[in-house]
Amino acid sequence: MTIPPEFSLIYRHFRPLAAPGALDLRDDAAVFAPPLGRELVIAADAMVAGVHFLPDDPPETVGRKLLRVNLSDLAAMGATPFGYLMTTAFPRGIDDGWIARFAEGLALDQGLFSVGLLGGDTVSTPGPMTLSLTILGHVAPGRALRRSGARVGDGVWVSGTIGDGAFGLRAIRGQVADDAGFLAGRYRLPEPRVALGQALVGVAHAAMDVSDGLVQDFGHICRESGVGGVIEAALVPLSEPTRAAAAGEHALLPFHGGDDYELIFTAPEDAAVLALGMPVTRIGRVVDAEQGVRLLDATGGAIDLPTRGWSHF
Amino acid sequence: MTIPPEFSLIYRHFRPLAAPGALDLRDDAAVFAPPLGRELVIAADAMVAGVHFLPDDPPETVGRKLLRVNLSDLAAMGATPFGYLMTTAFPRGIDDGWIARFAEGLALDQGLFSVGLLGGDTVSTPGPMTLSLTILGHVAPGRALRRSGARVGDGVWVSGTIGDGAFGLRAIRGQVADDAGFLAGRYRLPEPRVALGQALVGVAHAAMDVSDGLVQDFGHICRESGVGGVIEAALVPLSEPTRAAAAGEHALLPFHGGDDYELIFTAPEDAAVLALGMPVTRIGRVVDAEQGVRLLDATGGAIDLPTRGWSHF
Incomplete structure (x- = not known):
């Protein structure tokens, strides 16, 4: 047949x-x-x-x-x-x-x-x-990482580097330079942090992946956990190509651009996170809900973003 | 926020x-x-x-x-x-x-x-x-119905009525009559035979749902089971509206039209199937592979279909 x-x-x-x-x-x-x-x-x-x-x-x-x-x-x-x-x-x-x-x-x-x-x-x-x-x-039963477990005093961490995916899309469109194709590669082929996620069970209080924009996604953790949070812009890890591209109109893109597929998580003990030996960087801290969710510049002033992140509608 | x-x-x-x-x-x-x-x-x-x-x-x-x-x-x-x-x-x-x-x-x-x-x-x-x-x-472990279990001598059965979905699509397009909207309703709201499927565990040898056309889908069972099969056109259960619409250029549509979402299955014992008290009809039999998959008219002659069923490509 x-x-x-x-x-x-x-x-x-x-x-x-x-x-x-x-x-x-x-x-x-x-x-x-x-x-x-x-x-x-x-x-x-x-x-x-x-x-x-x-x-x-x-x-x-x-x-x-x-x-x-x-x-x-x-x-x-x-x-x-x-x-x-x-x-x-x-x-x-x-x-x-x-x-x-x-x-x-x-x-x-x-x-x-x-x-x-x-x-x-x-x-x-x-x-x-x-x-x-x-x-x-x-x-393991009851051990899945959730967005809702962040506690005041936790450190806020991210894996890898932030902003490459958003610049990669713009590089493919010819809007920013990308000599070796690093940024385009990060857009087309994200690196899911599967091993890190498994290692964070029992270490992190809360976690999610950064896909729609760093500040927006951190906001989801804060809202679901009933806390506020601070990210220090200067601490956010940027690759060299992203650092070079993050100027002028694109200066704030790493903080609200999407397509990172890195993990953002909160953890009570810095030493326990560092002991994992994974590529992670501490970028901020969890504070009480009244303080809201803020991105701070080097002087401690709040940075206003043009948008917090991507929305389809 | x-x-x-x-x-x-x-x-x-x-x-x-x-x-x-x-x-x-x-x-x-x-x-x-x-x-x-x-x-x-x-x-x-x-x-x-x-x-x-x-x-x-x-x-x-x-x-x-x-x-x-x-x-x-x-x-x-x-x-x-x-x-x-x-x-x-x-x-x-x-x-x-x-x-x-x-x-x-x-x-x-x-x-x-x-x-x-x-x-x-x-x-x-x-x-x-x-x-x-x-x-x-x-x-239950090992009890799922499969396409590959049909055996020579099995009866071939279908649930409900066949062809309503295909005529329903044509009724919505104004190509066939549909006074009470029955056919359109069958196209828009198929009836998944969940209770029948569960009842057939241990009764049927092979089963699948009819979504792309009766003869084509029966062909899948035959191929996966390494058998042939015969469907008698006169035994295929048609609703009154489909019987009225199945004329002229549309006479063979019930046998190759899609969107039925009825079950077709094979079973060794008619009595065990009938004892379920479900709306099912015996339409043919499983034969050896050399005889192929055929749709027969009332005189036992093979009916050639314009197509066996739907393919997206």
Whole structure:
């Protein structure tokens, strides 16, 4: 019997990615035994061409970014990833080679992050490519990192460097310099801090990933925890290319630009955080709720941002 | 602190739908304890405006159809649903009232099917509305219904009536008559056979849901099972409106049209199926692989279909 093109596409490109529970993508759903004695952690993020990635981004990085932004959500909870489902709405007439390279990118990151494809759906769209991924992980019962645990007196920390993703988007658009392509690479291929997230279980009071803008996302932690917070702009770790680009009209972009996919977390003991030996930097402190959420300059004055971060609507 | 419009939208419309494990949609991911001693069953389906639903369909039925096509996948596996994640790509400038009604539809079906929202993502798109849902359920270990279990000699059965969805789409387009709106209703609001699926565990050898066309989907069961199959056209259950519409150029539509969301399954014992007291009809039999997959007319001649079913590509 002839297999319709839709299923042929799935078999050719996506079946090689299938995890054991995926039943080889031959059934209506995946079936798997959850890890014994662990809680499941599950999240979903979508990406739209022209909004979350650029239509001419390399297909490999589109697939990897889709997986990585979701892995970043599990990192924020301190969870261990194990699988994912994916729905893809491809424009009709999409080049088969494009999908092959997209799947190659996924295969590469499946190896790096020890996850497998459990299922999904492939449909056509008259609009821009729209990708959605649901990621599954597990964590010891009651130990998931939350946004709501910050306490007055905690230090505020971030991983890696902040602002590269936002400048990377502008570099790709030709609006800022990016000699070695470092910034573009940070936009196209974020680094989910999965190992750090797991290490922070029992060390951090609160955590989330920075995806929509540093100050806005820190504001979520403060609101959910019923506290206020201070970030000292001079302490926020910037890469050399971002430091060079953060001038003039772009001076404040690292503090409200999106696409960082680093972790922001609060912890009561600096020594315990430093002992992890991870690339993290202390950037501020948790204060009482009345003091609000503020970004301070070197003289202690509050910096007003043009926006706190990204909103789709 | 002001909440950005995107989060305000989520809080207003989607937080009331949140299941306990959703952490009130306040964190990066949901955390839940899987049901003890059960396997998890998980599937994902996407819908694009203009492809899977019509842009002017009532928002309530769009939300309900999104949930129901996914519930239908769990029904096909014999699983008990308990939760879902949803990503929504809404056009910018979407009317808040539209989203409110969409969420009302979801709330209604959450009650009917005992499921809750676990998480997701809300983004904007310059293209058509694109919705993706991941559904979670559970089943006794090793007992999930599969496509691959059909055996020569099994009866072939379907639930409900076949063809209404395909005619419903044409009725909405004004191409066929639909006096009481029955066909349009079947297109907009399929009935996932969740109770039947669970009852078929231990009774059926193989099952799947009919979403892309009766003969094509039966072909999937036959291919995965390594068997052939015969469907007798005269035995396929048709509603009165579909029987009236299935004439002329549309005479064969019930056999290859999509959007049925009924179950097709094979079972060795007719009596065991009938004893379930469910609305099911025997339409054919499983034969050996050499005989292929055929649709027969009343004289036993093979009917050639213009297409076996829907393919996106």
